[in-house]
Amino acid sequence: MTGAPPDTQAKGIGARLARKEDARFLSGRGEFVADIRRPGMLDVAFVRAPVAHARIVDIEKPEGWESLVYTMADMAEVKPIVAASKLPGFQKSEQYPLAKDKVRFVGEMVAMCVAPSRARAEDLAEQVFVDYEDLPVVSDMHAAANGTAEGKLHEHWDSNVFLETQVDNKAGIADDVVSVRRQLSTSRQCQVPLEGRGVVCWWDHRLNRLEMTSAAQMPHINRTGLAECLGLDEGQVRVVSPDVGGGFGYKGILLPEEICCAWLAMKLDRPIRWIEDRNEHLSANANCREHAYDISVHVERSGRLAGIDCDAIVDSGAYSSYPFSACLEAAQIGSILPGPYKMDSYSCHTRSAATNKPPILPYRGVARTGVCFALEVMLDIAARELGIEPFELRERSLVGPDDMPYTNITNKLFDSGDYIACMHRAVEALDWSGWRARQAETNGRKRIGLGLATFCEQGAHGTSVYHGWGIPMVPGYEQCNARVTTDGILELQIGAHSHGQSMETTMAQVANTVLGIDPEQVRIMHGDTGGSPYSTGTWGSRNAVMSGGAVAAACEKLADRVRRLASHLMDVAADDLIFENGGVVSGDRSRSMTLADIAHTWYRAPQLLPDDVDPAGLGLVAGYKMRPDMGTFSYATHACAVEVDTVTGAVKLLDYAICEDGGVLLNPMVVEGQLLGGLAQGIGTALYEEIPFDDEAQPLASTLADYMVPGAAEMPHLTIEHMETPSPFSTFGQKGIGEGGAIAPPAAITNAVNDALGGLGAEIHSVPISPERVIAALEAAHESD
Structure with missing residues (x-):
């Protein structure tokens, strides 16, 4: 049945079957982790560092309660988390479950306190005194990457860079091209699943094994890492992941909290529980998405994309998280930045910068959201330079249906699809020409703009892809x-x-x-x-x-x-x-x-x-196992209309359209749910969500009063169009599509805002597009006149 969709049945593949869950x-x-109770269970609270970079001079446990407070010195036999890559030049970090010798970001765990309730454990944590000796803080990824930062995170490293990569497929480009160059960036943000992390551990004497219930996306990987750190064989560790209230990549790593709770459960022979609160989540545990791009695109006068040159930095934080490592985000930029386009020349230099911030973690779309933002914003800028519609420029360089399967300039094997038809269906679904007519009638304070973004999403990555990364996890x-x-x-x-x-x-x-x-x-x-x-x-x-x-x-x-x-x-x-x-x-x-x-x-x-x-x-x-196992390539175009208030800087989404191709859809209703959820997250990235840090790497948005997430009122009218081009490589022709909804919105919305501001000479280069950034762009344009 490979390569062809089966007959649609009432309850089989292709049916809009109501969710059993x-x-x-x-x-x-x-049943979520926080619902689980065990007899004699104790709760844990952690003492977390209030400074970003400091030596630990001394830790004083509260007098009379020393037996309820644990530091890394008590856990001396526990190994640190090591997520190394075999890519040349990768510098590995060691992250101890509780800080050893020094702390490297605000919120790093220093001590563990245990009590019959979380409240009493927190009271105990407040009585722990830690004497810190401040060290120079590395808060800026550019300084870290360029070697100008005063401090060094890991003393044995040569620099504050986990990994540097270079992809160089440069070729000659004609002189008569339009070249545009910009510095673009995405801000550090959080994943904010409805359920935070949670862990319950106990020792089963009958089976002689550790039982851990954890809100985990990858239970077997967590078991492997946990066994390595605790010195157990994997048969002595059982990981159970019950109902999980959203993961988005945030729950796809081995947690220091899991190691701590497991060790304590074995030591005390009591069930141990830790449930993350939202402050821990926002300030210490859930950082992602901080990219910076110095990017040039070269476009022929006909509108054909000739080449891309890029220098990209990702702020990877203080440690390399298990199993994906600190290299995956930045190194992927080099391989996926060309997206679904043909070109003659391509070069990309990337660096994974180490800073005194929490480790960067995977988030729905991983590097794709950043590269889609960088490339698609640049293509719209180039289209304005040429005076053509953005979809006209793209259709001259998108891989065509007759090219499939197609190997692109970075050796990505596209399996099937019609990217050009998909883009035009999204444009038509939005009623692009109708919005252009309305735009022509509104040139006052509130201006209308149109934008789109096209991307492809490699899913179901195989052995060959991940073996190449050299990280502790290779799918088979x-x-x-x-x-x-x-x-x-x-x-x-x-x-x-x-x-x-x-x-x-x-x-x-x-x-x-x-x-x-x-x-x-x-x-x-x-x-x-x-x-x-x-x-x-x-x-x-x-x-x-x-x-x-x-x-x-x-x-x-x-x-x-x-x-x-x-x-x-x-x-x-x-x-x-x-x-x-x-x-x-x-x-x-x-x-x-x-x-x-x-x-x-x-x-x-x-x-x-x-x-x-x-x-x-x-x-x-x-x-x-897929053959070949290079993964499937779903794709989509997002198109939107926005209104920008040039006095307040407010951006309002007026209309939104998505045309996607996930191959044969197992359940179109489920796919639409994935698209809706992803779109909400993408809107957050585009307009609202940001964790700024000051020069001392202190997080400045550690509560939901400071960290803005979109709600139902921020969701626009949405039209979804489905295309179903079967993949020749999967069983039923299906493709991976779960992350796609979150990839394109930042680029599409930014392009729409820039389209609205284009007549005023203003341009947005960073997300989220806060009112302050809009006003700053308008003021910069006014000053340059």
Whole structure:
């Protein structure tokens, strides 16, 4: 079935099937980490550093309560977190669960306090005295990258740079080109899932293993890292991830808090819990997205993109987080900046700067949001230079449908699609010409602007891609354990875990497509390393392709076994049996048998089985890997209309349109939900969300009173158009699409704002586009007149 969509069924792939998960979530019966209680459980609060860079001279535990306070000296046998890369020149950091010798960012954990309640633990934490000796603070990524910062984060390093990369595919460019150059930036922000992080740990003496319940996207990866740090074998660690209230990459790393709670649970032989509060989340744990670009694009007079030159810096913070490392964000810029465009020449220099800020973490879209912003804003600037519409410029350089599959200038293999048609459908859905007419009528205080952004999203990255990064995690075969129970229920254990992707629904739809079983008779089991097959987990828009492929492979193998059994029991040739309505039917429809009947025979009436029956029965493990395993490429164009108030600087979204192509959609309704959620996050990046730091690297937005996130009132009218170009590489032609909604909005909205301000000579170069930045751009334009 590779490369072609299956027939659409009422409950199979392509159906808008209602989410199975919603019944428990909407009725308040979900189970999150904070809902879990264990007898004798104790709560933990952490003493966190109030300064960004300092030596720890002394830690004084409160008199009489010393046994309830722990420092790294008490945990001497615990190894630090090391997320190194084998890329040439990478400088590795060691992050101890509790700071050892010195602290490197505000909020770094220095001591752990334990008590019967979180409130009492916090009271105890306030009584811990830490004597700090201040060190020079590295707060600016440009100074860190350029070697002009006074301090050094890691004494054994040559510089404050984790990794420097260079991609150089430069070629000659004609003299008669339009070249534009700008310095662009995205601000540091937070992921802000509805549920923060949480950990509950205890030691199971019967099984002689550590039990950890954690709001984790990648339970098996957390188990591997935790076992390494604690000196346990992986069989002694079970990680269970229950319902997870949003992850977005934030819950895709090994946490220092997990190591601390696990160690303390073993030491005290008591269940230990830590639930993150929002202040910890905003000020210390959840930083992402801080990029700076010095970028030039070269465009021929015809509008064709000739080349790109870029120097990019990512503020990676103080440590390299496990498993993705500090290199992934900046190094990816070099490989994905060209996006879906053809060009003759390309060069990109990147640096991952180390600063006295929290470690930068993956966030929905990872580097793609930044590179889409940088390139797409520049293409609109070039279009204005040439006096043509932005979509006219893009259509002259986008990879065409006849080029597919296409290998681009950085050796990315695009599988399928029609990027040009997608862009034009988004433009039409917005009614671009109608908004242009309205724009011509409004040249006063409130000005209308139009913008768009096009991108492609590599999802379901394979072994070859991640092996090249040299980090502690390389995806391989995704597996599924499939079993039919005695009463005919299909149980599917997968290694990936859901934190909003509707996998309990979509994986059941895959099973329905292969076996004809009602999704209500399918039980998806995930998030438990004690039973699920090993997986690198949920990240990189991989589940529809990888987990979907594994479930399909397992169901197909199971179908072969069921056919053989049914053939004997029904006296019908196996090749003449069809799966439908939860059973098998003969080709002439004269005989049928339910899956429950077949299961009953296998488990409870084995005397009816043939002598040569497969003894493996109705349970099996199957694996899946894409060939080639370079990933799928979904893509989209976002187009929008905005209103800019030139007096207050306020930006209002008037209309928004998305045309996306995720290949064959497992469930279009689920895809639309992903797009809506991603769009909300992208609007936050574009207009509201920012954690500024002062010169001493103190965070200046540590509460939700200071950190703005969009709500329902900030969501614009939205039109969604679907294209479905099957991937020739995946099982059903599906592509990864989970991150796409968040990638384009900052670029599209910035382009619309710049379009509105273009007649005034003003231009926005940084997001979020706060009123202050709009007013500053207008004032700068006025001063330059």
